[in-house]
Amino acid sequence: MKIGLDIMGGDYAPKATVLGAIEAYKVLSGHILVLIGDKDAAVSILRENNFNPDNFEYIHTTEVIGMGEHPTKAVVQKPDSSISVGFKLLKEGQIQAFSSAGNTGAMLVGAMFSVKTIPGILRPAITTIVPKLKGGLGILLDVGANADCKPEVLVQFGVLGSLMAQNVYNIDNPRVALMNIGEEEEKGNLLCQATYPLMRETSLFNFVGNAEGRDLFSDNADVFVCDGFTGNIILKLAESFYVATRKKGLKDEFFDRFNYEQYGGSPILGVNGAVVVGHGISNPEAIKNMVLLSKDMVESELVGKITQAFQ
């Protein structure tokens, strides 16, 4: 398998990304890591770290999409950016997975422009994992791709999250919950009220009803579905809470599992390829785990299984 990594993406790129590639190399036996970006910069960082540059393949690019750039404009106007080229390679099958800690919006737009959405999927979703207090993990989606969603889109997120939980995290018959503000069916905003009956009737996943904010770390469900506005606020709030525990010197295995470095990144589900977006502040450890997650997505044949489910 050839795994593409955008070495220009992230606040500490290319140093953090190239060092992350070294870490990934150590555990990626038999797979080839393709570094996409400024080859000279990469080789020089590798040499400084006494690492043989021949262990990687390279696709040299000359442009970089900045973290603050407008996604669509940037992807169109910078065809030789590491993100644009990465997606070109993914589309052509020259790499089987692509990940970047760069501009999330550009990654989403790039995916939709190049490998495109899987037929039948209304909107792709960005997912994240959430640790459970009792151990193990859950999946939350969407965390930012779609600020406004229709009920049918949320139902599809249930399918995507369920397949992800099953195939990548080996969770059997994943329990899917709708993020809401009450347990009863009639509770919630108009979106949830319209979504609940659709989820209750579906045979596409194992719907277990509404979940509330307090249930996110519980073992009541494995997949939590919400629109991207709600999910993004939850994600950033949880992250800030984790940061607060660290600032206060509180260390605990549960809170440590909030650490984005551990889970590496957020897959974009619903597009025709294994695509993972990393946190902007990714360090080498996070980059390594992002690469490994993209590999897991390929090995679990998740994209094929999603395609099948929507046929």
Place this chain on the structure above:
Amino acid sequence: MKIGLDIMGGDYAPKATVLGAIEAYKVLSGHILVLIGDKDAAVSILRENNFNPDNFEYIHTTEVIGMGEHPTKAVVQKPDSSISVGFKLLKEGQIQAFSSAGNTGAMLVGAMFSVKTIPGILRPAITTIVPKLKGGLGILLDVGANADCKPEVLVQFGVLGSLMAQNVYNIDNPRVALMNIGEEEEKGNLLCQATYPLMRETSLFNFVGNAEGRDLFSDNADVFVCDGFTGNIILKLAESFYVATRKKGLKDEFFDRFNYEQYGGSPILGVNGAVVVGHGISNPEAIKNMVLLSKDMVESELVGKITQAFQ
């Protein structure tokens, strides 16, 4: 001042509420606490605790609205419930404040049926406080009264939160932020995109732009405005995070300030009276603080100031 307390509201009522009334009595010099509910039960609990029942006034009621009851139905069908009677007393001016740890929906409906919404207010909001990492606190609203909101309603919440911060918490020229999923004006869901320009143009409060989930505990703003769906999820998630820190044996002054017991309850802003809703699991300490918060609302003349602002 006469302060009304529903002694039948909450999971541990009437014991926790009556014991909370004793605690409140100790610091409420010059004010009279009116206990609304089963008088015999109250007197018996007071005697058990060697407390002179004559220190309180009583309004005996025979009905109780359960935590799970349908708010509107319950308020209509149980006119002699402690909540219905409490609002009757508030409307008639026999008490100047009313608080309850009972059914939140019934408290909201009861307030709107009896003292009614302040003229000009589109929808009342339930508020909560959020601790800041650097000390001090912010205000978040709405946390559950309105799952779906219009842009103009969010603008009004900005006014309500700002007046609350100013008058009850003595925050000078409070900074009001819109809860969103990006810093830039054009970010967010359709609601936020429509609300931002209205807030930017308003002279009714000091708008400081968008806040993200990660800003909630920061010192970037004093008032965080969102619809009741988003706010309720934030509130319950933050609460569960606090519970997790306690379960893990992590103790810190910052996390302790998440403890609902300390702040006592959530004022319903925008109605014609000082009304506070407490947490269902309120213990005596929480009840005491809920009563004190309702007193603070009266002393700060918050309702009058809100009325003036909307004239």
